[in-house]
Amino acid sequence: xxxxxxxxxxxxxxxxxxxxxxxxxxxxxxxxxxxxxxxxxxxxxxxxxxxxxxxxxxxxxxxxxxxxxxxxxxxxxxxxxxxxxxxxxxxxxxxxxxxxxxxxxxxxxxxxxxxxxxxxxxxxxxxxxxxxxxxxxxx
Amino acid sequence: xxxxxxxxxxxxxxxxxxxxxxxxxxxxxxxxxxxxxxxxxxxxxxxxxxxxxxxxxxxxxxxxxxxxxxxxxxxxxxxxxxxxxxxxxxxxxxxxxxxxxxxxxxxxxxxxxxxxxxxxxxxxxxxxxxxxxxxxxxxxxxxxxxxxxxxxxxxxxxxxxxxxxxxxxxxxxxxxxxxxxxxxxxxxxxxxxxxxxxxxxxxxxxxxxxxxxxxxxxxxxxxxxxxxxxxxxxxxxxxxxxxxxxxxxxxxxxxxxxxxxxxxxxxxxxxxxxxxxxxxxxxxxxxxxxxxxxxxxxxxxxxxxxxxxxxxx
Numbered sequence: 448x449x450x451x452x453x454x455x456x457x458x459x460x461x462x463x464x465x466x467x468x469x470x471x472x473x474x475x476x477x478x479x480x481x482x483x484x485x486x487x488x489x490x491x492x493x494x495x496x497x498x499x500x501x502x503x504x505x506x507x508x509x510x511x512x513x514x515x516x517x518x519x520x521x522x523x524x525x526x527x528x529x530x531x532x533x534x535x536x537x538x539x540x541x542x543x544x545x546x547x548x549x550x551x552x553x554x555x556x557x558x559x560x561x562x563x564x565x566x567x568x569x570x571x572x573x574x575x576x577x578x579x580x581x582x583x584x585x586x
Numbered sequence: 587x588x589x590x591x592x593x594x595x596x597x598x599x600x601x602x603x604x605x606x607x608x609x610x611x612x613x614x615x616x617x618x619x620x621x622x623x624x625x626x627x628x629x630x631x632x633x634x635x636x637x638x639x640x641x642x643x644x645x646x647x648x649x650x651x652x653x654x655x656x657x658x659x660x661x662x663x664x665x666x667x668x669x670x671x672x673x674x675x676x677x678x679x680x681x682x683x684x685x686x687x688x689x690x691x692x693x694x695x696x697x698x699x700x701x702x703x704x705x706x707x708x709x710x711x712x713x714x715x716x717x718x719x720x721x722x723x724x725x726x727x728x729x730x731x732x733x734x735x736x737x738x739x740x741x742x743x744x745x746x747x748x749x750x751x752x753x754x755x756x757x758x759x760x761x762x763x764x765x766x767x768x769x770x771x772x773x774x775x776x777x778x779x780x781x782x783x784x785x786x787x788x789x790x791x792x793x794x795x796x797x798x799x800x801x802x803x804x805x806x807x808x809x810x811x812x813x814x815x816x817x818x819x820x821x822x823x824x825x826x827x828x829x830x831x832x833x834x835x836x837x838x839x840x841x842x843x844x845x846x847x848x849x850x851x852x853x854x855x856x857x858x859x860x861x862x863x864x865x866x867x868x869x870x871x872x873x874x875x876x877x878x879x880x881x882x883x884x885x886x887x888x889x890x891x892x893x894x895x896x897x898x899x
Contacts, residue, residue, distance in 0.1 A: 456634050458743065458840060460627035476821055488818040489642055491829045515830065517638055517817075527634050527833075529743060566744060 449483035450502065452523040455509070455531050462531040463499075463509060470524060471498040472516050483522040490516045494576035496583065497526070508534040510580040512573040530573070537577045545574045590883075593876045597869055604865035610672070611858035618775070618851035624741075625772060625844035632837045636793045639834045641817060642826060643790065650824075651758055652831050655787050658695045661710045662731075662753065662762040663687075664785070664839075666769040666846045667719035669738045674857030676770065676778075676850050677718045683768060683780040684726060693782070694766060711762070713749070715843070741843045743836055750836055757786045769842035770849035775856070778849040783842070785835055793834075796841075 453470060455463040471480045473495030494512035501507065514528025549571035643653065665684065667677050687693055691708045712730040714720040716738040723730045732752065737745050753765050765786040771779045784792045819826050 456631045458628050458631050458837065459624075461630060474820070475825075486818060487816060488820060489638065489826055490820045491826060513833075515638065515826075515833075517634075525634055525638075527631060527638065566747060 448502065449522065451481065451483050452521075453499065453526075454524075455497075455511070455526045455528060457528050457530050459530075462528075463507075463533070465499065465501065465507075467499045467501050467507075469500045471500075472511075472526070473497075474516070479516070481516070481518060481524055485518050485522070485524075487520055488516070488518045492516055492526070492528070494572045496576065496580040497531075508580050508583070510534065510537060510577040512576055513569070532577060534580050537581050539578065539581050542574050542577045542581070546571065546578065549574060589879050590876060593872055593879070597872045597876065600865050600869050600872070604862055604869065607858045607861040607865060611855055611862055614851045614855035614858060618848060618855055621844060621848040621851050622772065625841070625848050628837070628841055628844055632796075632841050635834055635837050636796060639788070639830055640790060640793060642819060642823075642830060643788070650827060652754075653787055655789075656760070656763040658708060658763045660762045660764075661691070661694050661708055662713065662756065662765045663694075663710055664713045664715065664749075664753070664765065664767040665719045665723065665730075666738070666767070666842055667714070667716040667722060668846075668850045669716045669718065669735055671718065672857060673850050673854035676853040677722065679778075679780055680719075680768065680770065681722050681726070683782070684722065687768075687782065688726065688728070694764065713753070715749075737843070741840065741847065743840065746836060746839050746843070750832060750839065753786065753835075754832070762786075767839065767842050769846045772845045772848040772852065775852045778853065781842075783838070785838060788831060788834060796838075 448468060450466040450468055451470060453463070453465055453467055454461060469480055469482050471478055472490075473479075473493040474490045475493060479490065492511060492514045495510070497509045497511050499507040499509070509531050511526065511528045511531040513530065514526055517525045517527065519525070549567050552567045553571060663684075665680070667680050671677070688710065691710060694710070695708060710728070712719075712723045712728055714723055714730045714733045715735070717735050720730055720733045720735070734749055737749065753762075756762050757765060764784065766782055766784050768780065768782050771781045773779060783796070
């Protein structure tokens with residue numbers, strides 16, 4: 448069976464490297480599943496989850512934020528992201544705390560054009576993405 | 587005898603200094619290792635990001651404001667130096683680079699162009715990162731329009747976002763026609779180079795140069811890179827570029843910051859090592875002098891005693 452050369456790169460290093468059979472990502476236009484021999488494409492990703500299906504039909508879940516999906520020729524796929532986390536590494540309680548903190552901050556920062564507001568929103572979005580991924584996996 | 591107490595005191599004080607410099611050396615060595623690790627782990631990301639950009643940019647409309655080259659009149663220089671001193675020639679070398687740049691602004695205008703251009707009309711302003719950088723600019727008689735000492739302390743994409751936002755706005759308002767960054771490139775613990783790189787307009791030549799430098803690293807990390815791939819770009823060129831360019835700039839700045847941090851710590855480590863060595867030498871020297879004085883004192887006493895006995899006999 449054909450497989451994909453898949454790698455997730457973040458500024459802190461290579462988070463994930465594998466040869467799966469399919470990858471599903473969240474984009475602004477909805478979900479997108481990449482299979483081997485996909486045509487070269489570049490898409491910005493939403494903060495959300497990545498589902499990687501391995502050869503043995505196992506599923507690996509990752510939370511990712513601020514990134515791009517880049518499909519190259521010969522079934523190689525790169526994801527360049529600000530950050531990515533395996534679902535096992537996410538501590539749900541900590542995420543919930545972070546969301547509460549961020550929401551409070553967001554209420555205080557009413558000036559929507561300020562840098563602080565943008566920062567807090569980005570952080571909130573990123574934590575929410577983590578939470579979505581953990582919830583989904585539990586089910 | 588007179589000298590000995592003085593010498594002893596000096597030996598004590600220099601031994602204490604030696605202890606301090608030794609401790610600083612060890613701390614810097616640990617910090618350097620961390621900084622180098624971070625710099626190395628950023629490299630594959632930066633490399634992949636530049637490649638992606640190099641592949642997407644040719645499809646862009648030429649008039650994209652962050653890609654168009656304008657006639658250079660006002661240049662904004664981002665200077666990265668340290669917050670603290672005691673790091674050998676690290677800051678001094680940067681001062682030298684900045685001074686030669688100010689004397690010859692042609693370097694800035696002709697960056698990535700090959701031919702030298704007239705630069706008599708160019709004005710240069712600075713944004714400084716690190717207290718020493720701000721100080722340096724003041725000494726050179728220039729103004730820094732903004733200073734970010736906190737970025738030198740905390741280096742991540744969150745902390746640099748205000749800086750990125752600021753340079754974008756100023757570039758878009760055409761307050762500056764070119765933004766460059768000056769930092770110290772970490773080659774190894776003994777060798778660091780001062781570098782001038784262009785941030786805006788995003789220049790393919792400059793990225794290409796950085797890419798060749800990084801090539802070996804990417805090979806080691808086994809990253810597949812697309813060479814001149816014709817992509818489908820979804821949802822549209824503009825949207826992708828709008829999201830991509832800040833990331834490219836951000837990763838360039840982060841790269842510069844990490845390299846600088848590694849350089850700073852390694853020069854501090856070396857400076858502290860030579861300080862420790864020098865202190866050791868002085869202590870050895872002083873001990874020798876001290877012993878000589880003690881020896882001559884004893885000899886003198888003995889000769890006095892035996893002279894006294896000889897007189898009695």
